[in-house]
Amino acid sequence: MPELPEVETVKRTLELKLTGLTIDSVDIAMPKIIREPSPQEFGAQIKGRKITGLGRRGKYLLLYLSSDKVLIIHLRMTGRLIYAAPGEPLPRHTHVIFSLSNGNQLRFADMRQFGRIQLAPKxxxxxxxxxKDLGPEPLEKDFTRNLLRRELKRKRVRLKTLLLDQTFIAGLGNIYADEALHRARLHPMRIANSLSPREIANLYHSIIEVLREGIQNRGTSFRDYVDGDGRKGNYQKLLRVYNREGLPCPHCGTTIARMKVSGRSSYFCPACQRKQ
DNA sequence: CGATTCCCCTGATAGC
DNA sequence: TGCTATCAGGGGAATC
Known part of the structure; x- marks a missing residue:
């Protein structure tokens, strides 16, 4: 599942290749992937625009285009954005193809068809x-310990629920939320406003740590994720709790448990992360 | 208004 | 072996 570190990795692998190229044409095989404007309008507006740079906000990938347009791409669960030569075999579930001025293609594929592409003025x-409602970027300066403390105090929801809420913090998904909670030794069911200053500090540093490690390891390829070159990440080898039900906790050896928190699987160590 | 539930979608896996 | 049921989950819409 592409979360912040995976989207950041896609951005980094693509920006060297795409920056400076022009989009000659767009082939849309599945119209519903294009959220706005209409597929015809989308094609017309994007044609001939130059890619001036790439960006990221939360789990959104941004392609800045000439004439102040931005291509907004969300990979959701199984979306892939891959730079390839036209001769390379077209994978199943390829829904949108951007033809580039150097003869190569940018391909959007998505098995579950949840991903979305949108064009908007900058x-x-x-x-x-x-x-528009995204919370702070956890790896930017505006995400401070004080901000986290202030926001946690206002909330009576479970920690896991809050970490997944993109209006609270941008970019965390199920994998990195579980990893951050384990590292901070906090139970996913803990109520947000019950944390001590020490626990808030732990959570703050843990969030930043797991995201940085994720990026350093080129993301987590738990299932479908690949970067802009079609290569898998490495962080799945370093996960401590996610998808490790029944396996020993790397910290204490206790068997890792799984429970549902607001409809999502949560993996945690019952010894390191006590409910209290 | 904030919190919760449902839904989209396909492939992998469990169960019979 | 082969079929069906269940699960996975980000985020938007609907509902409470």
Missing amino acids: QALNQVKGL
């Missing part, structure tokens, strides 16, 4: 649904 970025 100045309207902060009005785009999903983007």
Whole structure:
């Protein structure tokens, strides 16, 4: 599942290749992937625009285009964005193909068809649904310990639920939320406003740590994720709790458990992460 | 308004 | 062996 570190890795693998190229044409095999504008309009507007740079906000990948347009891409669960030569075999579930001025292609494939692509004017970025309500970027300066403390105090929801809430913090998904909670030794069911200052500090540093490690290891390829070159990440080898039910906790050896928290699987160590 | 539930979708896996 | 049921989950919409 592409979360912040995976989207950041895709961004880094693609920006060297895409920056400076022009999009000659777009082939849309599955119209519903294009959220806005209409597929015809989308194709017309994007044609001939130059890719001036790449960006990321939360789990959204941003392709900045000439004439102040931005291509907004969300991979959701199984989306893939891959740079390839036209001669390379077209994988199943390839829904959108951007033909580039150097003869190569940028391909969007998505088995479960949850991913979305949208085109918006640059100045309207902060009005785009999903983007406009995003919380702070956890690896940027605006995410401070004080901010986390202030926001936690206001909330009576479970920690796991809160970490997955993109309006609270942008970019965490199920994998890195579980890993951050384990590292901070906090139970996923703990209520947000019950944390001590020490626990808040632990959570703060843990969130930043797991995301940085994820990026350093080129993301987690638990199932479908690959980067812009189609290569898998390495962080799945270093996960301590996620998808490790029944296996020993790397810290204490206790068997890792799994429970549902607001509809999502949560993996945790019952010894390291006590409920209290 | 904030919190919760449902739904989209296909492939892997469990169960019979 | 082969079929069906269940699960996985990000985020938007609907509902409480």
